[in-house]
Amino acid sequence: MISEVIKNVFGKKKTSAVKPQESDFQKLGLQLKRDIDTVFGRSLAVRELDSGSDNAAEIEINNLAAPYYDVERFGVTFVASPRHADVILITGAVTLNMAAAVRKTFDAMPQPGLVVAVGDDACDGGILQGTYAVLGGADRILHVDAKIPGNPPSPEEIMLGLVTLMAQIKKKKSTG
């Protein structure tokens, strides 16, 4: 290890090659950025809320922030508190044990707050429909503005969902 440190301090600095981003995702991201610029004034603050998922959807949302996708460059930031959030990404069917916390999290948001259901379970309860432990999809407890199905949806699909959400809001703004 000491030799590693010495190499690091005195040796020539090495940088590894990073593969270029896929152009499709880039296009999607730039479109989202344009929409965010007009609708939200350059930044969209996202709060993730797990109401009872199997953790795969969290991993995909985390991946959005990881270097491969790095959605922060398109104006999407993941914030630590619902008080700072424009959008809640809710994952998993709403369990009875989480229901009160889900409600409180939404109530802590500055209004109007948007809610996007991510994954089959959050959309309609998925395979968990009808069990004693869940209420059902997120719309059983919150007003859901957009649904992104998938088990779990891929990072691209979540991005596409956000683009659709922006289009919806733009439409509402222009008509309302």
Add this chain to the structure above:
Amino acid sequence: MQTIIEELEGRFKATPLAVSVPGKIPKAVYLKIDEKSVSEIMLLLEGKDVILAGLFAAENFTGEKFALFYIFEKRGDPVLMALVVGIDEAKAASVAAHFPGACYYEREIADGFGIEFTRAFDKRRLFLHEVYPEGFHPLLKSFKNKPMDIDFSKPVKEYAFRECSGEGIYQVPVGPVHAGVIEPGHFRFSVIGETIFNLEIRHFYTHRGLEKLAEGKTPLECCSVAESVSGDESAANATAFAMAVEDICGIKAPLRAWCIRTILLELERVYSHLGDLAGMALDVAFPLGAAAFFNLREETLRQNAALTGSRFSKGIVVPGGLKKDIAQSKLGGLQAYTNDFVARLESAVAVINASGWVIDRFETTGVIDKALVAPLNLSGPAARASGVKVDTRLDHPYGLYEKLRVEEYPRDGGDVLARFSVKADEIKNSIRLIQDVLDQTGGGPVSAECKAVDGHAMSLVEAARGQNLHWVWLKNGRVERYKVRTASFCNWPVIEHAVLGNIVADFPVINKSLNLSYAGNDL
């Protein structure tokens, strides 16, 4: 284990149940014991250096109303012993005084079946939070699974935490909704200054009633339930479930199916560990160091998608083998991909190892005492980083693992650094295993016909986080009872010990170094 079994048969008239078929994996011997001799037997077993690997209940299994299953494991012995106790009344003696790990299980059974454990240390509810009505026990057969009618406007009474009080001690409640993008759970810290004096965890926020959901489903339908136990353990849990069903039906999945299963299981370990390495770097504010791990993980998830169509390998492992074959060209693609993987990983690990301030944060942080491993039945990297050689792939080899060369990399530190190093080494071993398996993957069918018959079986699998135990009981072609005990369920309580004396700011990195599943714990 064999001598213990003989002793129980001789001294306590324990009678073997007819299901102890030789050649089963894992080799489990079921012994029916009398309710009255439980305490005496537990006292005897306490001195026999055995581990309580599981404890669960089933209804109408034996002649009595309930059957309690105490699963025992002895390190280095492939034979498992399942003690079955039949009870007519919903009352049993707690064994937590002999096996501390039993505490959590007994609370779980009390919630599920309404069985009261006398002399238990802790009788608080576990997976049923206060919102559930008193006297509600979902796993009883008399309860038909249906949505609950609950009035959320009513206030519920608070859960009684074991908080510490005294001069200078204050409480830090964290969760269930966390600052990061992670699953929900509650952590109640009692803190002096910055130092953690006590921690109590409270989980089960993602309790989805999976065990009840499984009941009445056909084995094939039940695969999606097994997969949703924990999203990032999909392949492991689906494989464990499939193994148990195959065992009941007396069939074996074809060789090619096992080759592909093994590849998926190891890929799962790779991406899971990579996420942990990245997370640990991130939690000590070193995103640059994390980036390389994140990139490798994304590529691994894409390999999963290329092979199975799902980034989490969902929907491919079924009882009997696989749902569909994977084209040889795709496996070739994976082989090409793995060529420079280890070198890339090593250069990423070298960056961490060369950063003194990262090591400074990792070293001596969140130490897990080796002495806790056996009483709490810790497994996976958490146990191996505390100097204990425990790996289901070696201890109870299943499928291809009987022939594969699984390496162990135990470290003694028990701290975050030890867990970091163990996980980094295990990724390299997993890649080597994948390459070995790819070399020997031949043609042939990927599924055998699996006709459901009545019976029950237990299976063990080494998921990324440690040993998962599944027990499946089929009746009339449908699941009568499905019990899953994940490594997370056993490993979670140890975090209460690992954080003591550490500062609150180090909690995230300690938590990440263990990376336990909330969903897999809560079911």
